[in-house]
Amino acid sequence: MLQHFGKYLLFMSSLFSRTESPKILFNRTIDEAMLIGINSIFIVAIVSTFIGAVTCVQVAYNLNNAFIPRSTIGFMVREMTILELAPTITSIVLAGKVGSSIAGGLGTMQITEQVDALEVMGINSASYLVLPKLIAALLVFPLLVILAMFLSIGGGYVAGTVTDALTAQEYITGIRGDFVPYNITFALIKSFVFAFLISSISSFRGYYTSGGALEVGAASTTAVTNSVIAVLIADFVCAQLLL
Amino acid sequence: MIEIHNIHKSFNDKKVLDGISGVFETGKTNLLLGASGTGKSVLLKCIVGLIKPDLGSVTFDGTYFTNNKLDIRQEIRRKIGMLFQSSALFDSMTVEENVMFPLKMLAKMPKDERMDRVNFCLKRVGLENANKKMPSELSGGMKKRVGIARAIAPDCTYLFCDEPNSGLDPLTALKIDGLIKEITEEYNITTIVVTHDMNSVIEIGDKIMFLYEGKKLWEGTRDNILDSDVPELNEFIFANRLMRDAKKVEEEESGSN
Numbered sequence: 001m002l003q004h005f006g007k008y009l010l011f012m013s014s015l016f017s018r019t020e021s022p023k024i025l026f027n028r029t030i031d032e033a034m035l036i037g038i039n040s041i042f043i044v045a046i047v048s049t050f051i052g053a054v055t056c057v058q059v060a061y062n063l064n065n066a067f068i069p070r071s072t073i074g075f076m077v078r079e080m081t082i083l084e085l086a087p088t089i090t091s092i093v094l095a096g097k098v099g100s101s102i103a104g105g106l107g108t109m110q111i112t113e114q115v116d117a118l119e120v121m122g123i124n125s126a127s128y129l130v131l132p133k134l135i136a137a138l139l140v141f142p143l144l145v146i147l148a149m150f151l152s153i154g155g156g157y158v159a160g161t162v163t164d165a166l167t168a169q170e171y172i173t174g175i176r177g178d179f180v181p182y183n184i185t186f187a188l189i190k191s192f193v194f195a196f197l198i199s200s201i202s203s204f205r206g207y208y209t210s211g212g213a214l215e216v217g218a219a220s221t222t223a224v225t226n227s228v229i230a231v232l233i234a235d236f237v238c239a240q241l242l243l
Numbered sequence: 244m245i246e247i248h249n250i251h252k253s254f255n256d257k258k259v260l261d262g263i264s265g266v267f268e269t270g271k272t273n274l275l276l277g278a279s280g281t282g283k284s285v286l287l288k289c290i291v292g293l294i295k296p297d298l299g300s301v302t303f304d305g306t307y308f309t310n311n312k313l314d315i316r317q318e319i320r321r322k323i324g325m326l327f328q329s330s331a332l333f334d335s336m337t338v339e340e341n342v343m344f345p346l347k348m349l350a351k352m353p354k355d356e357r358m359d360r361v362n363f364c365l366k367r368v369g370l371e372n373a374n375k376k377m378p379s380e381l382s383g384g385m386k387k388r389v390g391i392a393r394a395i396a397p398d399c400t401y402l403f404c405d406e407p408n409s410g411l412d413p414l415t416a417l418k419i420d421g422l423i424k425e426i427t428e429e430y431n432i433t434t435i436v437v438t439h440d441m442n443s444v445i446e447i448g449d450k451i452m453f454l455y456e457g458k459k460l461w462e463g464t465r466d467n468i469l470d471s472d473v474p475e476l477n478e479f480i481f482a483n484r485l486m487r488d489a490k491k492v493e494e495e496e497s498g499s500n
Contacts, residue, residue, distance in 0.1 A: 018313075024348070112329050112331060112334075113327040113329050114331050114334075116293055120293065120320060120323055120403075121320065121321070121345050121348060122323075
């Protein structure tokens with residue numbers, strides 16, 4: 001365990017030595033951002049919309065009390081979405097999608113000697129391949145989390161009004177009441193932390209793959225498992241430290 | 244010219260290379276010959292710096308490489324072209340982008356010049372019309388050709404080929420061998436080829452180093468390899484019936500004379 005952590009730290013430090021020119025880094029980062037961002041919009045949209053919808057329906061079910069205003073449902077959907085569901089669930093979904101893709105891609109490059117080909121050319125393969133993924137994830141994850149926030153709250157609105165759990169006016173009153181702007185900051189800080197953990201852990205697992213196709217599959221699985229565990233631990237630490 | 248001196252390498256407790264020294268000459272196709280698992284590819288990777296030897300040194304044209312400063316090693320690496328066993332083409336890039344990649348990364352030349360160089364290299368390996376193809380659309384032989392074009396694109400001084408014939412039919416293998424030899428002589432570069440193919444030995448083996456269980460057992464040329472008195476080498480060469488028959492004919496002819 002400690003040996004792995006030490007290797008991970010050395011790997012991370014190697015990303016910042018012998019980096020490519022800013023122009024190459026910029027172009028590679030844009031390519032990676034497109035891959036991570038555009039390809040993830042659909043799954044993030046589906047997951048967040050339904051999570052918002054389900055949250056609304058379940059909160060409505062539990063708040064079946066004449067003394068509690070119905071607008072509280074909208075308030076709770078907003079708070080749960082911003083504080084936890086949008087950043088954490090989106091990141092867990094991305095750990096599965098982006099993390100496995102990063103680990104699988106790098107693992108395949110490793111076993112087919114493409115990484116060696118870069119090294120022979122005198123290119124720092126870790127920096128060339130991984131640093132753009134890391135920067136792209138740091139840029140794109142917060143945007144996806146913001147998108148997830150909007151869609152989740154929108155999903156709650158649709159589910160609440162369609163099922164007659166509350167009126168549109170009650171829901172809007174609820175999501176506008178007692179708004180704390182810091183919660184958005186907190187969610188974005190978490191999304192940065194999760195982006196870093198998922199992209200770096202997946203890259204680390206993929207980069208050190210050796211063997212054949214079986215090992216690439218194993219690296220992808222390990223990358224996802226490790227990333228999800230790291231996200232959940234980081235979620236708790238962030239909540240303790242920042243709230 | 245590449246010189247290696249007393250190269251040792253072990254993985255865990257297994258000794259893979261045991262004090263190998265030798266000289267690889269410029270303008271010649273130097274072969275590292277041996278059965279599978281004798282350390283040929285590991286030696287090649289030690290020479291290019293992909294694996295760090297436990298002991299020993301590598302010198303490129305008089306410049307010490309193995310443990311030298313990073314910028315000096317980088318400078319030497321930029322003169323190295325390498326053809327990998329699996330071709331190692333970047334599968335997200337077209338043939339053209341693969342060949343252009345080292346020029347883009349290493350050489351400071353205008354875009355038009357880069358494109359001309361790519362087209363020249365692809366033409367040199369006989370792949371004029373493959374620019375826009377993806378590696379997945381290429382045959383094994385074509386992949387090797389693209390690998391060679393990518394290796395020579397930045398005007399390399401040293402060419403390394405790790406089992407260039409693996410997975411190819413005998414005719415395509417001969418063509419790839421011929422191409423490697425032609426390029427070596429045409430550009431007067433130092434070429435090292437890892438092989439266990441006796442056809443390659445006969446076709447392009449200007450200088451041959453035979454490895455057995457991590458040790459250098461024999462060194463010579465294709466002209467005198469059939470007369471070697473090293474039992475392990477003879478066992479390797481004459482494992483093939485065709486080679487045994489050829490030896491028999493040669494002995495009969497020399498006996499009748």
